Every structure is written in C-alpha cells, then in structure tokens.
Amino acid sequence: MRAFACDNCRSLIFFENDRCFTCGHEQGYDRSVGALVSLDHTSLERCANADLIGCNWLTKSGGLCECCLLTRTRPADTDLAGMAAWRLTEAAKRRLAYQLDHLKLPTTPRTEDPEKGLAFDLLSSAQQNVITGHADGVITIDLAEGDDPHREAMRVKLAEPYRTMLGHLRHEIGHWYWQVLVDDTPFIDRFRDLFGDDRESYSDALQEHYGKPDDNSWADTHVSHYAAAHPWEDWAETFAHYLHIRDTTETASWYGLRVDGPSLDLAVSWDAEIRVDPVEDVENFDELARSWIALKLVLNQLNRSMGKDDLYPFTLTPAVLDKLRFVHVVVTSHR
Ligand SMILES: [Zn+2]
Ligand SMILES: [Zn+2]
Ligand SMILES: [Zn+2]
Numbered sequence: 507m508r509a510f511a512c513d514n515c516r517s518l519i520f521f522e523n524d525r526c527f528t529c530g531h532e533q534g535y536d537r538s539v540g541a542l543v544s545l546d547h548t549s550l551e552r553c554a555n556a557d558l559i560g561c562n563w564l565t566k567s568g569g570l571c572e573c574c575l576l577t578r579t580r581p582a583d584t585d586l587a588g589m590a591a592w593r594l595t596e597a598a599k600r601r602l603a604y605q606l607d608h609l610k611l612p613t614t615p616r617t618e619d620p621e622k623g624l625a626f627d628l629l630s631s632a633q634q635n636v637i638t639g640h641a642d643g644v645i646t647i648d649l650a651e652g653d654d655p656h657r658e659a660m661r662v663k664l665a666e667p668y669r670t671m672l673g674h675l676r677h678e679i680g681h682w683y684w685q686v687l688v689d690d691t692p693f694i695d696r697f698r699d700l701f702g703d704d705r706e707s708y709s710d711a712l713q714e715h716y717g718k719p720d721d722n723s724w725a726d727t728h729v730s731h732y733a734a735a736h737p738w739e740d741w742a743e744t745f746a747h748y749l750h751i752r753d754t755t756e757t758a759s760w761y762g763l764r765v766d767g768p769s770l771d772l773a774v775s776w777d778a779e780i781r782v783d784p785v786e787d788v789e790n791f792d793e794l795a796r797s798w799i800a801l802k803l804v805l806n807q808l809n810r811s812m813g814k815d816d817l818y819p820f821t822l823t824p825a826v827l828d829k830l831r832f833v834h835v836v837v838t839s840h841r
Contacts, residue, residue: 508760512542559592591630755797
C-alpha cells in the first residue's frame with residue numbers, strides 16, 4: 507500500500523482515513539486516480555455506506571461505491587454482530603480492491619457479466635450454515651471470521667500459522683483468477699507442470715486431505731498444508747501469498763525502509779534497500795523475492811521483539827518460489 511499525502515496540507519494520510527488529522531479536510535478515496543482526495547477538491551460524493559460501515563470511497567452517483575457494489579448479499583441491519591463483521595470485511599475488501607487495481611487485474615462485476623463476473627455474498631453463519639468459498643465468480647465469506655475469538659479458534663483447530671479476513675479474500679479471489687487467467691489459456695500446461703493436474707477429483711482430494719494427519723510432507727513443495735489438498739487450493743494459497751508479498755513490500759518501499767542486515771557471516775543475501783519501485787511494478791520476480799526474503803526476516807524479528815508471533819510464518823522453498831514466479835508471470839502478462 508502506498509503512502510498518501512493530503513492534497514490540501516501535504517501531511518501523511520492513510521488509505522483508511524476519511525479526514526486529514528492535520529488540517530481537518532474531509533477525505534475520500536477516488537478509485538479513478540488511485541488516491542485520497544479532499545471532498546472540497548472533487549465533484550465526487552461519499553459512498554452511501556459511509557455512515558453505515560465507514561466506507562471512505564467516493565462515487566459519482568451518490569449511491570454505493572464500486573467496491574461496495576461488488577457485494578451482492580450483506581447482513582440485515584438488525585443483525586448487530588453481522589453488521590460489525592461486515593464493516594471489518596468491507597475494509598479488508600477495499601484493501602484487496604486497491605491492490606487488484608494497482609496490479610491492473612480485472613474486477614468485472616457480476617452485474618456486467620452475470621455468468622462469470624465477480625460478486626461477494628457476505629453471510630453470517632450465526633443465522634445459517636455458511637462455508638467460505640468461491641464458485642464461478644461468487645465469493646462467499648463467513649462473517650463469523652470477522653470475530654476475533656472465532657477466527658483464532660478456527661486457526662488453532664486447523665493448525666494454521668496465519669488466518670485473517672484479508673487472507674481469506676486474497677485466497678478466494680485467487681480461485682476466480684485461476685478461471686479468468688489460467689484455465690483454458692496457454693498457461694494451463696505450465697500450471698499443471700508446477701501445481702499438478704487440476705482435473706483430479708476436488709471432493710475426493712479434500713476428503714483425503716481432511717482425513718489424514720499432517721505429516722509435514724508438503725513443506726518442501728507447498729506454501730501451506732492446505733495448499734497440498736488439490737492444485738486449485740495450491741494456486742489459491744500461492745496467489746494469496748503473492749498478494750501478501752507484493753502489498754507488504756510495496757508498503758516498506760513507500761516508507762523508505764532499508765534492510766542492511768547484521769554484519770555477520772550469514773548465508774543470507776541481505777538487500778540494502780527494498781528496491782521495489784512503488785509506482786512501476788517490478789517485472790523481475792527474482793528481485794522481488796530477494797527483497798521479500800530480507801524484509802520478512804526483519805519483520806519477523808520485529809514482531810518477536812513485541813512478543814508477537816512471526817508476521818510471516820512461512821518458508822519459501824525453491825519449489826514454492828517457482829510457483830510464485832508463475833503467479834507473477836500470469837499477473838504481469840495479463841496487462
Ligand atoms: Zn491536510
Ligand atoms: Zn463503499
Ligand atoms: Zn480455496
């Protein structure tokens with residue numbers, strides 16, 4: 507995520523802000539320019555969800571913004587727990603949408619393409635049985651995942667090192683991009699070389715995955731245990747990691763973070779600088795990977811200094827890096 511400056515007083519403001527805390531000007535996110543703008547410097551209006559869930563995006567129409575419009579189903583106003591989780595989910599979804607725009611990935615809404623377009627059903631499992639997942643462009647999110655105790659309990663139960671709402675969104679939209687950018691394209695053969703044959707039964711694969719204990723046999727070849735369940739899940743997990751890495755590296759770059767490393771004789775190649783150009787996307791995956799590996803080592807140490815778990819508790823083996831490189835090629839060659 508880039509660092510934004512107030513267009514009135516040039517103070518630092520953040521993607522989530524709806525006003526500048528220095529000069530007090532009201533701010534909103536203008537998707538067409540990818541920046542926050544002062545409301546008195548634009549003809550755009552606040553999204554109709556601004557008061558309800560704190561959406562800070564702007565719209566021409568005075569209705570819902572383009573990010574909120576992607577949500578097809580949301581909780582009823584009377585479902586207070588659902589409404590609180592919806593607010594958090596939409597905040598994560600705006601961050602996702604910003605990044606997809608930044609990477610110039612398509613976000614065709616289902617209202618434009620009723621067969622394959624993108625839509626979000628944000629449902630509360632307190633009211634009904636909800637399974638987070640993706641089906642032909644429709645992403646279903648269990649809003650109970652917006653509740654910290656529930657999500658943490660699920661994380662522990664599934665023995666996952668990392669579980670966030672943003673992570674769910676990045677994973678599920680990865681499934682959609684597989685359909686849009688990989689399936690039935692010249693990329694499919696290379697995909698099958700790297701990730702395996704997606705035509706093997708998905709339901710059998712999942713049953714097998716959940717039926718046997720984790721013996722860590724996936725660790726050299728997959729970014730997570732769940733990635734080893736089926737090639738589709740491997741792609742979605744790898745795609746989500748690609749978005750984690752791109753966003754975090756971009757943020758570090760915008761704030762001028764440098765990683766010089768300790769002057770020890772370690773088998774680590776430190777980068778002196780997080781050399782990801784914040785405006786022009788990197789075309790060179792190896793440079794991105796090198797920057798990230800240096801950066802994530804430091805970020806993990808910083809978290810430990812605060813008594814927290816590692817920020818990025820994953821190991822990127824050569825096989826996983828090959829898969830990430832493939833995602834990078836698919837994403838960048840889409841443009
Ligand atoms: Zn200001
Ligand atoms: Zn909105
Ligand atoms: Zn999945």
